[in-house]
Amino acid sequence: MDQHLEVFVKVVEKENFSKAAEELHMTQPAVSQYIRTLEESIGTRLLERSNKYVRLNKAGEIVYHHAKEILALYTKMQSLVDDLTNKASGSIAIGASYTFGEYILPHIIARMQEQYPLISPSIKIQNTKEIIELVKMHQLDIGIIEGFINEDMLNSEVVSEDRMVIVASPRHRLLTMKRENRISDLEEERWILREEGSGTREAAENLFRKYDFTPKKIMEFGSTQLIKESVEAGLGISLLSRWAIEKELTNGYIGMIPVEGLPFKRNFSILTHSPYQTKALKTFIETLRYYLAEQAI
Structure with a gap:
């Protein structure tokens, strides 16, 4: 699920599926699928989409705020584990x-x-x-x-x-x-x-x-x-x-x-x-x- 959150955060910050896909080295359909899977897991839509923009709705704002914290904690956890054997x-x-x-x-x-x-x-x-x-x-x-x-x-x-x-x-x-x-x-x-x-x-x-x-x-x-x-x-x-x-x-x-x-x-x-x-x-x-x-x- 951490990768789904990572894709979601990138879409929000880029305000665009194509730009997020380019930065993540993914295809746009793959990014869209990640977002759909996340929304199904959460149980509600998180983004308002149109041809011109991608915006957070109220539920999306909650998920985005906590996704940033979760990803930061995940990175810290991985670093602590790596530290056991590495310089x-x-x-x-x-x-x-x-x-x-x-x-x-x-x-x-x-x-x-x-x-x-x-x-x-x-x-x-x-x-x-x-x-x-x-x-x-x-x-x-x-x-x-x-x-x-x-x-x-x-x-x-x-x-x-x-x-x-x-x-x-x-x-x-x-x-x-x-x-x-x-x-x-x-x-x-x-x-x-x-x-x-x-x-x-x-x-x-x-x-x-x-x-x-x-x-x-x-x-x-x-x-x-x-x-x-x-x-x-x-x-x-x-x-x-x-x-x-x-x-x-x-x-x-x-x-x-x-x-x-x-x-x-x-x-x-x-x-x-x-x-x-x-x-x-x-x-x-x-x-x-x-x-x-x-x-x-």
Whole structure:
């Protein structure tokens, strides 16, 4: 039945029997037969068909949602069995929030590929909230997020500390002051922040609560790179991870505003759904831990 679910998922995602058949290296009649057999097994139609489209009906939406989870679990089961006799190999679905995913994860993946070339990672970068949901649905083998969560469904472990600082254009007046600024000195500044659901946005809000501070002007952007470019251009100030700004600091594109009580610290955590880990996933986690430990020295 897993192959029937695989064919069904492919038809749904391609929205077309012919395109699904081509990707699965099957004939279109064979794909149609798989779908008919699945619908007979479930006891109802799952797809609405016409000459122009293939769409899910309500029953199809339920089956599609669970089919994705079942296929992910089947793949994990097969990998665990293979691990009993084989070296670290196979696929890993890795998800990470933006700061970790864009500025740290590429170095970890490069090191792992050098040592374990038979491991095939796929990467998804989303905000923290979305990564948590994908791990819950078994769409990711592991998620790396900013902060720490208490989720009964997930295993969560802090793996590193992240230092966050307030940055501004190198021409900003507060960078020329010889004393440390108080957070209240920044009340009139325009703050450029990430969107709701982002770990970086959550860190900024935690900072504001800690110092009982509310910025009067906030702009919201959905990209850390866009925030850095805007800060460099003098549009405003922001709270960003040191990991994300190393190149800009080195080249003098932005500067850190000295503020009492900073850097503001948060954690990076890894999330998994199953207590059983494939050899490939264990290898990735080991590589991640070694890399972060080296950077902390």
